[in-house]
Amino acid sequence: MSRWLSLLTLAVVPLAVRADAFDNYTNPLLEKVPGAEGVQEVKQLTPDLLSDHDRVLPGITAALVVVKTNEGRFAKVLVLSAQQKLAGGRRVPILLLDRFVTYKEGSDQTVLASGKNVYLFPGFRFSLDLGQVVPEALGGDLRFTAEGGRRRVEPVGKAELYVLTRPLPEAAPKKAEKLVVGAKFEPRYFSGTYKLYDDGRRTATLRLKVEPNNDVSGWYYSGKDGRKYEVSGKVGSVPHAVQFKVTFPRSVQTFYGMLFTGDGRALTGTSVMQGRETGFYALREESR
Secondary structure, X not given: OXXXXXXXXXXXXXXXXXXXXXXXXXXXXXXXXXXXXXXXXXXXXXXXXXXXXXXXXXXXXXXXXXXXXXXXXXXXXXXXXXXXXXXXXXXXXXXXXXXXXXXXXXXOOOEEEEEEEEEEOOOOEEEOOOOEEEOHHHOOOEEEEOHHHOOEEEEOOOXXXXXXXXXXXXXXXXXXXXXXXXOXXXXXXXXXXXXXXXXXXXXXXXXXXXXXXXXXXXXXXEOOOOOEEEEEEEEOOOOOEEEEEEEOOOOEEEXXXXXXXXXXXXXXXXXXXXXXXXXXXXXXXXXX
């Protein structure tokens, strides 16, 4: 009975999830930014430059800035020029790092540092490798100044700054063939990308592919840090039932699930890791 308790959670969540445009810019794409069309390398970020490009990404009102850090890693930052109100009505200029992600080199989505709502005041520096405001002695990657009322952000050391002037075509979600579930359920319906919710403790992006012999392969991308893990399994004798495992460095998690036979939009069931059984559900992702 406990194996199917997670069905109850689906009554209070949407049956499809959509990725934010910012999320589509993963490390392999950021590595292509230098020299790409629709990208401008800059030595200074000014309020005018930021406001000119603050709606490049659909649904986002901040400029997307790509940084090659002093350690040679790539980071993406949503940047806004703003002001902070102080006591007495005084206002000081700030640089708002609305969201940032720095990826581990050589990976697809493994996150080295990330954060949001960082206020950078004049004279301060920010290290995207550390994900922290740092003193001048530690260098950093970005420096914000406002001397003489002239606000600007400059790269520090070997860091490089790039502003997107239009979305990169490669970042557009690929239009997947719309799943149409027929009267007879077929194992191939499991193939696709899902947002996985595991026991209210973990999330992940799950990509499954079903082979003609009903073997299941794919990848599990951790929602915590983007690390990539291999998936393997098999569709069961019941065509809408599947068993697959995710192989982590020190453990294996085995999932037992069933796919909705009406529309194939949700997968739900239980998993076992280190002898502990818990519930999960996964929602099929849809492209924008």
